[in-house]
Amino acid sequence: MPDTYDRLEAGRAIVAAKDAKGMSWQQLADALERSLVWTTSALLGQQPLSAEQAQKVGGVLGLEDDVVVALSLPPVRGESALDPTEPVTYRLQEALQVYGTALHELIREEFGDGIMSAIDFSLEFEREPDPKGDRVKLTWSGKFLPYKVW
Amino acid sequence: MPDTYDRLEAGRAIVAAKDAKGMSWQQLADALERSLVWTTSALLGQQPLSAEQAQKVGGVLGLEDDVVVALSLPPVRGESALDPTEPVTYRLQEALQVYGTALHELIREEFGDGIMSAIDFSLEFEREPDPKGDRVKLTWSGKFLPYKVW
């Protein structure tokens, strides 16, 4: 099965094609009529795409057929999808390391015994202008799910 | 040096005292005149506290002296501070696993080569009412820092 694309390789082909075409992720999100973060995540391989969605992206970016076919394979969500030591990723995880127990306690106090869902979950990415240097703003929204007691 | 408290043990003593007193993290944040998340994180051991801040918390919660002394030790920020397999923590990290490469690409497109700071950083915790079940809302704000080219 060598020489076929998997979802992660298809994602890299999309980055290359998008850079070559000078398109933005927002334009691709508009083409799919989905949000910016979901679309980017889907095209990089972490969300499922239907054959139609794959065709639509393939048309916009002029992708070769093998890439289009790969886009509707099941998503790849485990640890193989990213390198935790890459500097951007690392800082996101570092923030969790510093604030994780606080978030745990705050959820326990406010909601009781349970978790913030990573499935019924959305994430917004924004540029926050700031005279001391613009900021990355991420808004996480996850449903609280209480542990079942039975 | 057994039988003295370190920052993490002092944090556990605070959770116990706070539960016994029926106080909220917000009340402790008000006592310190700091934000909710920062205060919780500091009392659990991840931010520095001055001797005065330690005294103030000690007074409000009726902590024993050894705990108060421990509160102004340097903060503990590395991996010893939390267990990544604990279910609440895990889902926060899973969200990064699913959306991490997307955030990386979006930062690269919008800001260029650089990172979102985890130091010039703040985090807000809110309860987002929702008829289908209330949600945990986290707002991350980190300064974009471009890689220096020289």
Place this chain on the structure above:
Amino acid sequence: MPDTYDRLEAGRAIVAAKDAKGMSWQQLADALERSLVWTTSALLGQQPLSAEQAQKVGGVLGLEDDVVVALSLPPVRGESALDPTEPVTYRLQEALQVYGTALHELIREEFGDGIMSAIDFSLEFEREPDPKGDRVKLTWSGKFLPYKVW
């Protein structure tokens, strides 16, 4: 803070007291008016117990006060709670290793893109009589949660 009990140590003290008293987990479940598996899991440290529940268990088993206090500390759910190489635990995980991808595919086919919740979840333990040797029967029931698309 040495010489106090944490949740896991309190769990070991309960096992010892229960064996000494010759009581069953079902009797403890009845005392708490909860199911068998949830109760066992709670008393071993993986579910929260209120102060009243802790008192009730303490009374039934004649536990010392330090253990009773420890029982209402927050639950311990991360990897520190069990040794994956212990033979009983290992076989449970081995079954997942053998059938995990099949379950993943079957969930994807039947329900679509999503997960089986481990939070809105219950587990029943039964002895299944069998002439060729009795069997352990476990019934897992977890709510299907679809990935949010937005």
Place this chain on the structure above:
Amino acid sequence: MPDTYDRLEAGRAIVAAKDAKGMSWQQLADALERSLVWTTSALLGQQPLSAEQAQKVGGVLGLEDDVVVALSLPPVRGESALDPTEPVTYRLQEALQVYGTALHELIREEFGDGIMSAIDFSLEFEREPDPKGDRVKLTWSGKFLPYKVW
């Protein structure tokens, strides 16, 4: 030996062919006259298939010869078969992490010193309709095996 299929790659080819044909795992199970979970697990590579079974599946799905040959290679059951950090798999393992020690104690109390077999074992997958959201129901049945004392 590149360019030949191994069992895991053959499994991926089956998923692709099955999706293209719009067939279900139950239809494949019917073709093999085996249960749903066993069949899915076998076709994904974790159970042995005879040459006849491989031919039968190949005929139904229109697989190329190389895939059919690979289907009767010995099964692949170790850790290379799945990624424990993939979200569906993770939650199954998390449930074991939360309930593992409880199951261990319950087996010890009910059956004595021994294990639940992962070999003389079967697993049923069902959709459990529920007005609050349908549930995944898994029924595990494993023979109790007592430790030999000699």
Place this chain on the structure above:
Amino acid sequence: MPDTYDRLEAGRAIVAAKDAKGMSWQQLADALERSLVWTTSALLGQQPLSAEQAQKVGGVLGLEDDVVVALSLPPVRGESALDPTEPVTYRLQEALQVYGTALHELIREEFGDGIMSAIDFSLEFEREPDPKGDRVKLTWSGKFLPYKVW
């Protein structure tokens, strides 16, 4: 709960007492009316002992009460029980590393798809006299268990 013995510590106390008394493992096995390897394994903490068995051993070796109590705690069988890099242990594992795939294939050919049980299992230890240097002889006997097909 410090200052009480667990099974592994009780095992170390037994080694010390046995050395001081100049007794052999065989004598202890005779006292328990069990085989040599099972008894040694049990006294070191890997098999369950009843209160009577614990008393019997305590009497023979003159153990203090705390050790006797600890001997009837549940056995400890996971990886915490031994250090795989210790030279004796290492060589046993190295033999598996060299012959493991061969044993796997031979079991597959001779018995079919299944395993050699480590539960319905016994192990004999013998000194094999040899003019070129005496040998350690280990006889493993484990029931073959076929994978269930359903």
Place this chain on the structure above:
Amino acid sequence: MPDTYDRLEAGRAIVAAKDAKGMSWQQLADALERSLVWTTSALLGQQPLSAEQAQKVGGVLGLEDDVVVALSLPPVRGESALDPTEPVTYRLQEALQVYGTALHELIREEFGDGIMSAIDFSLEFEREPDPKGDRVKLTWSGKFLPYKVW
């Protein structure tokens, strides 16, 4: 150097050819005039084979030349040779985990300070008929080597 066989790949080619020819490991052992376990281990890649031995095996199984050449490469004995989580292998290692410290103590008592050799070592594989289900019998024989004191 791709597209050539290494010892492990040659071993997999032998399994395939042997299955296709319907030959047994014992027949291959007879061809090489070596014992059953040693031969299986050698053909799977863990023992050295001379060019003549490789030719002999190649003739019997009708192997292609590239495989025959690979058979006289140096053996591969490290951890890359097997997956410790594969169920058959796992149970062999589990037995060591349960009985390892006992074997260590028994060797220390019977022979003194030293090890059981994994080099001057042989291993026999037998089917042990048993009315309650046949058993796998393994006989390990390794020379005792005392630690040198100087």
Place this chain on the structure above:
Amino acid sequence: MPDTYDRLEAGRAIVAAKDAKGMSWQQLADALERSLVWTTSALLGQQPLSAEQAQKVGGVLGLEDDVVVALSLPPVRGESALDPTEPVTYRLQEALQVYGTALHELIREEFGDGIMSAIDFSLEFEREPDPKGDRVKLTWSGKFLPYKVW
């Protein structure tokens, strides 16, 4: 996607071409009008290069087109970029192991709670002549970033 170059492979092609041409890293730095360390790091794959910069390097070194194209792919900065056990790398990390806590304390005393940036950061490499043997001199300069308190 095999047979295309990634950034690390492009870096290895540059080392080979540079050695063949007998050019120095300083000459390449001059061609790019960047500093010595930044340029070396960029050409080995850890900094972004524009298409023009890639062309310029390609011209100077006579690289094939595939390598030039790969040079403007996103940089690779995670742990896959270097082997920490390689002797040169190891000693750099060993120095951090020996002096890391000291640097942490000195930063805390001199600057307060915060970090030395690895983003707004530069590094100079010099040969320091010394009669007892020349020395490698590295000058690290990173902006101090105070933890935000809010």
Place this chain on the structure above:
Amino acid sequence: MPDTYDRLEAGRAIVAAKDAKGMSWQQLADALERSLVWTTSALLGQQPLSAEQAQKVGGVLGLEDDVVVALSLPPVRGESALDPTEPVTYRLQEALQVYGTALHELIREEFGDGIMSAIDFSLEFEREPDPKGDRVKLTWSGKFLPYKVW
């Protein structure tokens, strides 16, 4: 041997005493007539101190005798001395991750096959004033050691 201090615990006691006395690391360096970084590293446990040096530090900081005794134990230099995930430490290591292969190549080009010593090594810590925010400046100087060819 509990209740005695080891070098790392002695280091923590020094940090506490120094903070309480309001002294600086430079004052302690002056007392020992050593450089700033070496002294800090030594007092935190990574360099050897003679009994006289220990006495001198003990006198200046008013340490208890047990701490003074511990200060002349052998230094602790392995990985137990620091947590690589602590944010300050992490960024130092991240810089090596980004620039490590570049430094390796530059050393190879300038000096030939060899390493930069971490033993015949010194490190200077300075505050570098900068209108855009002061910087941490570290100057590493290590002797080049060529690989011996024989």
Place this chain on the structure above:
Amino acid sequence: MPDTYDRLEAGRAIVAAKDAKGMSWQQLADALERSLVWTTSALLGQQPLSAEQAQKVGGVLGLEDDVVVALSLPPVRGESALDPTEPVTYRLQEALQVYGTALHELIREEFGDGIMSAIDFSLEFEREPDPKGDRVKLTWSGKFLPYKVW
């Protein structure tokens, strides 16, 4: 069982007593009538000592009784005995990393298929005077053991 010494702690007590008495390892070796390296290794916990040998060392160094008793416990030889990242240890292992495959090939060529024993093994430590700086000289001597073929 806290507050008793194990072999490693007894080793640390010996280092402290030896330093306080100003004795050398050679003097202790002379007292035991064993070689220098063996004696040092034994006193640090990696070789067995008889009760008489323990008494002799205890007398010479004036050790307390608890340490003397601990000296005749079984030796501790696994990975818990040393930290591979400690700089002295690291360099010894680095030499194996650089020369390990060469030694493997040279043994294979000179002796055939087998190993150099680490049991029938001795090690000499010498100071090798050298005008360019004295050298550490280690002479390893291990019996060649051929793999048994059967």
Place this chain on the structure above:
Amino acid sequence: MPDTYDRLEAGRAIVAAKDAKGMSWQQLADALERSLVWTTSALLGQQPLSAEQAQKVGGVLGLEDDVVVALSLPPVRGESALDPTEPVTYRLQEALQVYGTALHELIREEFGDGIMSAIDFSLEFEREPDPKGDRVKLTWSGKFLPYKVW
């Protein structure tokens, strides 16, 4: 960049060619006018070779051009170069595990605070005839390097 040789693959090609030609490592060392161990290590990929040295080896062994080119690539010295669980390698490391702390202490006593260099280092391999079985003799010689104090 597939289908080219790296240093480790070139080393494997040399082993194959040398075995086919029936040459010894000593003959190759003589051709390069270097010592036996250094030469073997260099040809297996752990030392640098000049283009002339590569040519000389290529001529003697009749290597193909691609291998000759690969021989003058930079050496590969990190952990990817060997498998620590391979039996020959393991025993070398086991000896360090047993004697490592002793060597550390002996160096500290004899030379003071410092290390034995693995760079200014040589290693001799000899066969030591012995009536009880010939021995492998390795002589390590590394310059002592004292930690710099400044």
